[in-house]
Amino acid sequence: MINVLYFAWVRERIGLPREEIETNAQTVRELIAELSAREERYAAAFEDLESLRVAVDQELVDFDASLSGVREVAFFPPMTGG
Amino acid sequence: MGVRVQTDPFNAGAELKTFSSVQTNAGAVVTFTGIVRDLPDNPLAFMEIEHYPGMTEKALEKICDTAIERWKLADALVIHRYGKLTAGEDIMMVATASKHRKDAFEAAxxxxxxxxxxxxxxxxxxxxxxxxxxxxxSEDEDALNRW
Known part of the structure; x- marks a missing residue:
């Protein structure tokens, strides 16, 4: 089980802030493909990876990062702090 | 070093005073305060700031650690608010303390x-x-390249 979190417009587009997902995906990219195939709202949220960022166990990573042993994955737009 | 992520307003003046008063090895303190800007053609009702509890604190601590090490800072402070804010309110502040001013400015x-x-x-x-x-x-992303 992986905890998947969504923030900002990704959360709004998918319609929930977090969910637990049972998956065999080996990488973030595989997880995205799996979610996108599920329902249109996921496909819409993951349509343009250029406008998305991902964190694995609260560290920024790229989309090819491994999900081995990972507990938490978060998807969000580029950050706008400050 | 201090990192605070909070919904409550903070008093930038009081924070600066406290931060400065505990420095014994610094000759320079630099602070920056970010405030909510109004929208020129479309008045802002409020700004909503969302964050990622857990990762936010970790990321800020890591950024502070890097600054402290690289500029040999005596101390660093980051306060960042989230939740609903209105135009003119303080969103965040950073403070840095170092022996000489150049390091404090650059680190800030x-x-x-x-x-x-x-x-x-x-x-x-x-x-x-x-x-x-x-x-x-894009300027914000580009700004990272100079470090």
């Missing part, structure tokens, strides 16, 4: 550049005719 700029694009905060501007997520500016 570094902290600002990094927390703008690498700390998990997202701003949404709510105006009279709708709400929009603030998009990252």
């Amino acid at each position: 700029e570094f902290l600002m550049d990094y927390l703008k694009s690498r700390a998990p905060f997202w701003k949404k501007e709510h105006a009279k005719d709708g709400a929009d997520w603030v998009a990252q500016r």
